[in-house]
Amino acid sequence: MASERSARWDEPLFDAIPDAVLVVDQSRRVVFANAAVATVFGYQSADSVGSNVDNLLPTLFQPAYHDGLERIFANPQVAAPGEPFPLMAERADGCQVAVSIRVSPFQRNGETFALAVIRDIHENHQLGEAQRVSEMHFRILAQVLHALQEAPADPTSVLEVATAQLAASLGDACVVAMIDEAGEHLVPRVFHHKDPYGEEVMREIFLSGPVILGAGIAGEVAATGEPTNISGIPTDQMKASVRSEYQSYFDSFATSSVLVVPIKTDGGVIGTIGLSREAPYTKSDQALLEDIAVSISVGLSRATLSRDLADSQAMLTAVADNVPAAIGYWDRNLRNVYANKTYLDLVGTTAEQCRGKHASEILGPDQFAAVLSHLKAAIAGEPQVFDREIVNSQGVTRHVQATYVPDLVDDEVAGVFVLLVDNTERVEVEREVERRERLFRLIFDHAPQGIAVLGADFSFQRVNEALSVELDRDPKWLMLRKFTDLLEGAELKKFIEHASQLSSGAVGRVSFELRLPGVDGRSHWVRCSMAVIQDHESTSRSPGGSALFVCNFEEITAARSRRQKLEYRARHDSLTGLLNRDAFKEILAAVKHGRRGTDSAYALMFCDLDYFKDINDRYGHLLGDAVLETVADRIQSAVRKSDIVARLGGDEFVVLLSDVDSMDACYTVAEKIHESLEIPMKSEDLDVELGVTIGVCIAAAGSDPQLVLNVADEALYEEKVTKRGSTRIVDLRL
Structure with missing residues (x-):
């Protein structure tokens, strides 16, 4: 049929x-x-x-x-x-x-x-489902980590925070149990459930009392230190675990699932954390819960440490309160975390009234506006030292020197240390001295900075002593010459262009940097501020008539050097000396807009160290940083001179390879990097063998470098999943 x-x-x-x-x-x-x-x-x-x-x-x-x-x-x-x-x-x-x-x-x-x-559509469905689960897990872990970071220094509060997040996101019920001091029983400590009735029912199961280690699901996990993931628990079995008045709760479930993992410290298992719901738990759910168990362990350790440091903190507070300077600390949101007694007396408030308040509330709108730019700069990682006036709680104006020091934690600014030193007496003396000196400043020759009056032909008409010192020339020698005789090349052209703008009336004043040669052959830099005036009573016969150029010269050699150093630091990683993320972004932008001067193909190489976290865990971050410095040197030595190496952060490095004619060229560079990092790093305190996984993307000239970098990153991720310590290359030209 x-x-x-x-x-x-x-x-x-x-x-x-x-x-x-x-x-x-x-x-x-x-x-x-x-x-x-x-x-x-x-x-x-x-x-x-x-x-x-x-x-x-x-x-x-x-x-x-x-x-x-x-x-x-x-x-x-x-x-x-x-x-x-x-x-x-x-x-x-x-x-x-x-x-x-x-x-x-x-x-x-x-x-x-x-x-x-x-x-x-199974393949697309699997990819979408995997991405959704990954994003959900990342969001849950981020929420728990953030909550643990903000939790008070109390162990119970740490557990409350974690279980509340998990019950809301990953299971109907979440329970944490801790091993008692005798090490014999597992005692339920904290419990959360999605709905009130369910919480009442599940408390009957999870919080009915201590459990002997080795007995029951949680007791066995606590005893063995191994996680347990059980699904398909029959409804009758769940009903049998509660009193009859609660058994109807399980009628809506076909089966139940339970996931329990141990909470461990260096000393062993200290407790368990468990989840329960109808749907089975996946391996990724288990991995997430194990990560959160580690976070809880860290949070508990932090809470215990906070209690142990309470006495030390009290002693430090006493010392700080007796320092003759105002000391404070603001978090990155500009809320007060700490202020010593001098600071509190200065602003006329108490610690309780001050703590947690925004800087604008404590300082008032006017004084807050006066220091806001300095606070923002400090939050951005730039130390600040400046003078300011403040009105204290008695209404008296005080002159203070303010120092703002960024609090760097893992290369991120967590807050700002504030030190205020009362310089009122010194400032008042300086102002009196300045008032008296102002009378003498009328005498041109004693001006503190180099000043010159030039004729229309740039001949010296008058110079002060400060300029003579700056130029290391005798005043009489200068008066026989033109200022332009001291300049050459680009500096001469620059000076004449600015002078022409003044002469034409296009601008009223100019200021520019100028390099001046010294007698000993060493150049130094000045900032030349120049204006033009008309001396109608002048008898000068120089070309241009009565026009005079008044020039002020400020020595900036040291400041310029400091600025160049700051610019270098802004573009380079402070640990390895490689280009940092921001500088590399600029280079990628130049590649995108064709400003790198090449029409050939290029490649982006994404390098990620294998198991670097294990090195940090074993040797500590200080030696871990030393390893990163060595890795940076070896990668830099392995690549070609034309290649650019940058550190994006952590143990992630990226290389821009220009003029790439084939995949073999990329393999050659990648192999040199592998070989250089395979050489053991040994010292008195260190014995490390490293591996690196590399993802490479080759693209034609004009390709979007951000897309190329993303493809290289994906290639790296895929290679890590399949085979660490190797290289995967994707050629977008094919």
Whole structure:
């Protein structure tokens, strides 16, 4: 019978379709299946004919398909082809596969059938599901880590924070139990559930009392230190664990699942954390919970350490309160964390009133506005030293020298240390001295900076002593010459251009940097501020008549050197000396806009050290930093002179290879990096063998470098998953 029905539907057109095609009659029996059914479901088309279509669908998804069939058979004349809808199908080997089904009415010889076109979307479904789970897990872990960071220094509060986040995100119920001091029992400490009634029920299970180590699921985990992931626990078994008045709670669950992992410290297992819900827990769920257990362990250690340091903090507070300077600390959100007694007296408040308040509330709007730019600079990582006036709590104006020092934690500014030194007496003396000196400044020759008056032809008309010293020239020697006689090349051209702007009236004043040669052959830099005046009473016969240039010269050699050093630090990694992330972004922007001067292909190489965290954990961050410095030197030595190496952060390095003519060129550089890092790093305190995984992307000139970098990063990730310590190259030109 099945072969006869199949013969009636033997359509070559259907077998040419790459999607699976099923024709189903009103009894839900398959009357035709094309060849693609074997690819999607694992059944031969002949084996499918005559079987019930429900055999291809898990029970959970059958109602959705039945609805489509009923709609078609109820009124085939008006039933339009349905929209494709996704569901899970069941293969011949028992595995489930994600498919998209479109069901349409089909009539033949007066009989109505349902025509189902089925497309395999399992690969896209798996990728989307994996990404969704990964993003959810990352969000949960980030929330728990942030909450633990903000939790008070109290162990119970740490546990409350973690369980609340987990119960809301990953399970119906979450419980933490800790091993007692005797090391014999596991004592439930903190519990959270999504709904009040469920919490009441589950407390009967999880918080009924201490558990002997080795007994029950949590007790066994505590005793062995190994996680347990159990799914499919029968409802009757869960009901048996609670009193009769709570047993109805489990009627809505087909089965239950429990995931329990140990909480460990260096001394061993200290407790367990468990989750419970209906749906099974995956391996990634278990990995996430194990990461959170580590975070809880760190949070508990931090809370214990905070208590141990309480006495030391009290002593430090006493010392700080007796320092004759105002000391404070602001977090990166400009909220007060600490202020010593001198600081509190200065602003007229108490520690309780001050702590946690925003700087604008404590300083007032005017004084806050006066220091805001310095606070922002300090938050950006730039130390600040400046003088300011403040009005103290008695209404008296005080002159202070303010020092703002960024608090760097893992290369991130966590807050700002503030030191205010009262310099009122010194400032008042300086102002009096300045008032008196102002009288003498009228005498040109005693001006503190170099000043010259030049004629229209740039001849020296007058010079002061300070300029004579700056130029290391005798005043009489200068008066016989022109200022332009001291300049040459680009500096001479620069000076004349600025002077011409003044002479033409285009500008009223100019200021520019100028390099002046010294008598000893060493150049020094000055800032030349220049204006033009008209001396109508002048008897000068120089070309240009009465026009005079008044020039002020400020020595900036040291300041310019400091600025160049700051600019260098802003573009380079402070640990390794390589270009930092911001500088590398600028280089990528130059590549994108064709400013690198090459029309050939280029490549971006993403390098990530293997198991570097283990080195930090074993040797500490100080030696870990030493390893990173050595890695940076070896990578720099391994690449070509034309290549650019940068450190993006952590143990991630990136290399820009220009003028790449083939994949072999990239393999050659990558192999040199592998070889250089395989050499053991040994010292008195260190014995390390490193590996590195490399992802490379080659692209044609003009390709978006950010896209190229992303592809290199993906290649690195894929290579780490499959084979660490090797290189994967993607050529976008192919």
